Amino acid sequence: MTELAYLTVAQAAERLRRRDLSPVEYVTALLRRVDGLDGRLHSFVRLLPEQALAAARTAEAEIAKGAWRGPFHGIPTGLKDIVDLAGVPTTAQSRILLDNVAAADAAVTASLKAAGAVIMGKMATHEFACGGHTSFDTPFPPAVNPWKDGYFPGSSSSGPGAGLAAGFVAAAIGTDTGGSIRNPASACSLVGLKPTYGRVSRRGVMPLAYSLDHAGPMTRDVRDNALMLQVIAGHDPADPGSVERAVPDYAAGLEAGVKGLRIGVVRHFYQQDSACDPEMLAAIEAAIALYGKLGAEICDVALAPLADYGNCLTVILAAESYAVHEKWLQERPQDYAVLTRQRLLQGAFVRASDYVQAMRWRGLLARELDAKFRDVDVLLTASSFDPPPPLASPEVGRVLARQSRMPFNISGHPAIAVPAGFSKAGLPLSFQLAGRYFDEAMLYRVARAYERECGWHERHPDLTAAAAA
Amino acid sequence: MAEAREQLRARATAIGLAGLSDEYLNDLAAGERRLVEVVGKLPRGLPPALEPVHVFRPPSASPGRRS
Numbered sequence: 001m002t003e004l005a006y007l008t009v010a011q012a013a014e015r016l017r018r019r020d021l022s023p024v025e026y027v028t029a030l031l032r033r034v035d036g037l038d039g040r041l042h043s044f045v046r047l048l049p050e051q052a053l054a055a056a057r058t059a060e061a062e063i064a065k066g067a068w069r070g071p072f073h074g075i076p077t078g079l080k081d082i083v084d085l086a087g088v089p090t091t092a093q094s095r096i097l098l099d100n101v102a103a104a105d106a107a108v109t110a111s112l113k114a115a116g117a118v119i120m121g122k123m124a125t126h127e128f129a130c131g132g133h134t135s136f137d138t139p140f141p142p143a144v145n146p147w148k149d150g151y152f153p154g155s156s157s158s159g160p161g162a163g164l165a166a167g168f169v170a171a172a173i174g175t176d177t178g179g180s181i182r183n184p185a186s187a188c189s190l191v192g193l194k195p196t197y198g199r200v201s202r203r204g205v206m207p208l209a210y211s212l213d214h215a216g217p218m219t220r221d222v223r224d225n226a227l228m229l230q231v232i233a234g235h236d237p238a239d240p241g242s243v244e245r246a247v248p249d250y251a252a253g254l255e256a257g258v259k260g261l262r263i264g265v266v267r268h269f270y271q272q273d274s275a276c277d278p279e280m281l282a283a284i285e286a287a288i289a290l291y292g293k294l295g296a297e298i299c300d301v302a303l304a305p306l307a308d309y310g311n312c313l314t315v316i317l318a319a320e321s322y323a324v325h326e327k328w329l330q331e332r333p334q335d336y337a338v339l340t341r342q343r344l345l346q347g348a349f350v351r352a353s354d355y356v357q358a359m360r361w362r363g364l365l366a367r368e369l370d371a372k373f374r375d376v377d378v379l380l381t382a383s384s385f386d387p388p389p390p391l392a393s394p395e396v397g398r399v400l401a402r403q404s405r406m407p408f409n410i411s412g413h414p415a416i417a418v419p420a421g422f423s424k425a426g427l428p429l430s431f432q433l434a435g436r437y438f439d440e441a442m443l444y445r446v447a448r449a450y451e452r453e454c455g456w457h458e459r460h461p462d463l464t465a466a467a468a469a
Numbered sequence: 470m471a472e473a474r475e476q477l478r479a480r481a482t483a484i485g486l487a488g489l490s491d492e493y494l495n496d497l498a499a500g501e502r503r504l505v506e507v508v509g510k511l512p513r514g515l516p517p518a519l520e521p522v523h524v525f526r527p528p529s530a531s532p533g534r535r536s
Contacts, residue, residue, distance in 0.1 A: 211522070311510045318504055330485040333493055341493070346500035348484060354508045359521030361512055366522070 004029045005167025009224040013071040023074030027056040043163035045140040047121040055118040071227045073116030078172035081122035082206035095335040106204025108232045115231045123159030127340040131156040135337035146461040152388040154184030161188040174218045177208045179405030182417035187388040189419040189428035191225045192218045197412030198243030201236030209320035221457040222448040226250035258449045259295030264376035269404040273306035277386040283420040283429040309407040315358035322347025366411035379434040383417040387427035416443045419456040
């Protein structure tokens with residue numbers, strides 16, 4: 001069963017296309033795995049076995065007729081539970097939306113279904129994708145990190161992170177407002193991409209902060225991430241942030257290597273602005289050294305202090321998320337988890353002028369960041385500054401505050417979290433790459449060059465050991 | 470103290486947060502304190518011609534007005 005559980009999308013697609021593997025057999029194996037192991041990982045809030053098997057049977061019949069739709073045909077895929085799947089509740093892990101049955105598919109869901117993906121179910125999130133410290137008073141228990149029992153799996157796309165690392169799905173959709181794809185990717189040794197703002201439609205995704213929200217792919221390796229972005233990228237006039245721009249072939253240049261590329265390292269984020277955990281620091285520096293050895297030109301790049309991005313984002317997030325939740329906060333404040341309510345109430349008295357000032361500042365920060373790409377092909381910095389902490393520890397709050405993901409939510413540049421090994425305690429380490437607007441292909445190329453050398457994506461958690469630890 | 474709490478309750482009521490329990494009022498007060506602290510770190514004196522990003526789009530995707 002483990003062999004099927006950890007197939008990459010690309011490997012599974014090849015076997016499915018050749019009919020060496022039946023979609024029904026594949027989906028059945030993963031459903032059994034979820035059944036046996038998710039009782040303690042809580043990665044799913046709603047598993048959909050009948051629907052998944054029906055979709056697998058359809059895929060099997062189509063492939064048998066020679067109508068293979070592409071790499072996602074028959075691939076078990078998960079959706080964070082703020083992403084709509086028609087006919088199924090989108091709960092956002094909240095009492096407020098327990099009966100919120102989606103009338104239509106989200107744009108990303110529709111694209112995945114059209115590509116033949118098998119939707120396995122709705123996966124855990126922090127309530128309303130708010131991120132932050134773990135809440136234990138939501139209607140569903142919080143997801144747990146498969147790499148170590150009782151450890152934080154990252155937030156807020158915690159279910160996709162835990163479920164992918166546990167081998168329950170081959171790919172999943174996460175969302176990222178201040179880092180919520182890249183944080184669980186970093187915590188669970190996965191590849192998580194926040195695309196360029198406007199690259200992937202958010203139609204049918206419960207908003208947290210309109211101008212910061214992104215939907216994107218979470219996978220176990222770089223190629224799979226490129227394949228998934230290929231399916232979900234594109235213009236959608238129903239998303240006001242969506243941009244009409246051609247979608248390139250994201251996997252075409254994956255193996256081109258980094259020789260001759262310029263990589264700008266934003267060291268001050270994780271060395272001066274905040275001090276990275278020593279093991280994380282060593283992993284990042286080892287990645288930089290490897291890129292140099294592979295022929296990339298490395299230089300240091302200075303941006304605004306990390307706190308500037310954090311302060312700017314905090315004001316925008318507080319104002320926009322309060323606008324989203326105002327009516328429910330007025331009418332049903334008791335139905336929120338305590339931590340969610342506390343976070344959302346921060347926005348109650350934000351003055352209009354402060355929001356406008358933050359948006360003016362944001363323009364400056366984004367332009368300053370964008371200008372750096374005149375001299376470099378990608379930026380490299382930390383994603384998380386620490387390995388994941390215990391789930392219920394006060395450390396979670398401290399650790400979540402120490403990260404350099406939000407600059408790219410402020411600017412809208414694409415950014416990817418890349419697995420970079422493990423701490424002595426066996427917890428995942430990572431780094432982050434950011435690229436020019438709409439140049440996700442370059443991020444994949446650079447991430448793949450490291451992945452190919454290091455092979456961290458081939459390691460998977462021993463769920464028996466994790467339980468015993 | 471009690472007066473400050475009643476002022477906060479009145480301000481909350483004015484924006485539709487009527488009938489908040491003491492616990493929620495505490496949350497509201499803590500949230501406001503945190504935001505005031507962060508807002509205090511926003512830069513002041515940005516040039517008047519500098520417009521905010523509206524519905525945010527990457528600069529290369531939107532012609533936008535540049536000052």
